[in-house]
Amino acid sequence: MTIQENRERPERSGGEQSAAEPSPPDAGGSPAIAVEGLRKQFGSGPEAVTAVEDVSFSVERGSVVGLLGPNGAGKTTTIKSILGMVLSDEGSVRIHGIDVYDEPRRAYAHVDAMLEGARNDYWRLTVRENLRYFSTIGGVDPDSIADRHERLLDKLDLADAADQPVRSLSRGMKQKVSLASVLASEADVVFLDEPTLGLDVESSLTLRRELRRIVAERNLTVVVSSHDMDVIEDICDRVVIMNEGRVIADDSVENLLHGFDARGYRVTSADLDETVVADLRDRFEVTEIERSGDRTRVEVATDSDGFYALTAFLRSRDVTLDAVETVDWDLEDVFVELTRREER
Numbered sequence: 001m002t003i004q005e006n007r008e009r010p011e012r013s014g015g016e017q018s019a020a021e022p023s024p025p026d027a028g029g030s031p032a033i034a035v036e037g038l039r040k041q042f043g044s045g046p047e048a049v050t051a052v053e054d055v056s057f058s059v060e061r062g063s064v065v066g067l068l069g070p071n072g073a074g075k076t077t078t079i080k081s082i083l084g085m086v087l088s089d090e091g092s093v094r095i096h097g098i099d100v101y102d103e104p105r106r107a108y109a110h111v112d113a114m115l116e117g118a119r120n121d122y123w124r125l126t127v128r129e130n131l132r133y134f135s136t137i138g139g140v141d142p143d144s145i146a147d148r149h150e151r152l153l154d155k156l157d158l159a160d161a162a163d164q165p166v167r168s169l170s171r172g173m174k175q176k177v178s179l180a181s182v183l184a185s186e187a188d189v190v191f192l193d194e195p196t197l198g199l200d201v202e203s204s205l206t207l208r209r210e211l212r213r214i215v216a217e218r219n220l221t222v223v224v225s226s227h228d229m230d231v232i233e234d235i236c237d238r239v240v241i242m243n244e245g246r247v248i249a250d251d252s253v254e255n256l257l258h259g260f261d262a263r264g265y266r267v268t269s270a271d272l273d274e275t276v277v278a279d280l281r282d283r284f285e286v287t288e289i290e291r292s293g294d295r296t297r298v299e300v301a302t303d304s305d306g307f308y309a310l311t312a313f314l315r316s317r318d319v320t321l322d323a324v325e326t327v328d329w330d331l332e333d334v335f336v337e338l339t340r341r342e343e344r
């Protein structure tokens with residue numbers, strides 16, 4: 001790993017093993033990342049803030065896991081604790097089965113990260129030089145993976161800027177260089193904190209596509225934190241949702257989306273006149289009304305039980321329905337609902 005500048009020294013256990021002490025081999029079956037009982041408190045006394053409390057999760061090799069949560073939920077503290085940049089008070093972190101406190105050098109050998117949309121790229125070096133530099137850190141001959149670099153430059157639309165110093169680039173371009181530098185290395189466990197922050201829509205889509213391709217091609221393990229649910233839904237197999245320092249959900253995106261009943265229904269009819277709509281409003285939570293020609297489409301927030309009440313009401317008013325659609329949950333709705341439930 002190459003982002004060691006801010007790392008606090010782990011002092012909790014024996015420290016790095018000497019070269020003379022052979023470390024136990026990783027059996028290959030352990031998860032890429034295993035976090036167990038992580039706890040971190042900042043400050044002490046009445047000012048103390050427990051940023052992370054009893055956080056446990058694991059990430060299988062080759063999977064992409066999203067770490068979500070509202071502001072202050074503890075995502076960054078969790079990521080920094082995993083990376084050894086923050087020394088946790090309790091808990092263990094294993095990368096490929098290797099304890100990061102016992103053997104940091106070995107554990108972090110194949111880890112790289114882009115934190116808060118940035119990374120320690122060398123601004124005086126050109127884009128291409130940065131890619132070469134960061135890929136040498138793991139002991140790789142950059143010439144042997146030059147094709148990978150060229151492809152990254154091409155796919156992330158950095159080819160025209162490849163020989164310019166990073167400092168001369170726009171913020172969005174610098175961000176793409178950060179991501180390219182992470183992906184240029186041989187790291188197979190990658191942490192991305194807000195990788196698409198501030199990127200335009202097209203760059204964000206390109207970046208996601210390239211990330212998905214690289215994950216599949218290199219069996220990369222990725223933990224990505226983002227407030228952009230489209231990004232998470234697009235690239236993640238699973239999400240870990242945090243709130244107030246704790247994990248409140250840990251499931252596949254598919255299960256989370258299907259774990260909820262319908263969010264609402266849209267009904268379309270030529271019989272939905274002003275009076276019927278006003279009565280509907282009295283009885284149901286109407287979230288949207290759209291008139292087009294002689295037809296009206298009304299969206300009602302209700303679950304499947306409420307749907308029967310809705311159709312019974314419309315029948316009692318002699319409304320003939322032209323169309324009924326379900327309003328499904330997206331990840332943002334699920335996230336907001338789960339966080340709300342926790343706070344109730």
Ligand SMILES: Nc1ncnc2c1ncn2[C@@H]1O[C@H](COP(=O)(O)OP(=O)(O)OP(=O)(O)O)[C@@H](O)[C@H]1O
Binds near residue numbers: 043050070071076078
């Ligand atoms: N160095 C620090 N000193 C004191 N408190 C801190 C420190 N770092 C984080 N905290 C506090 O710990 C809690 C969790 O913060 P953290 O940055 O991990 O949350 P987050 O989920 O990453 O939030 P965001 O989405 O806003 O980045 C917050 O209350 C924050 O104020």
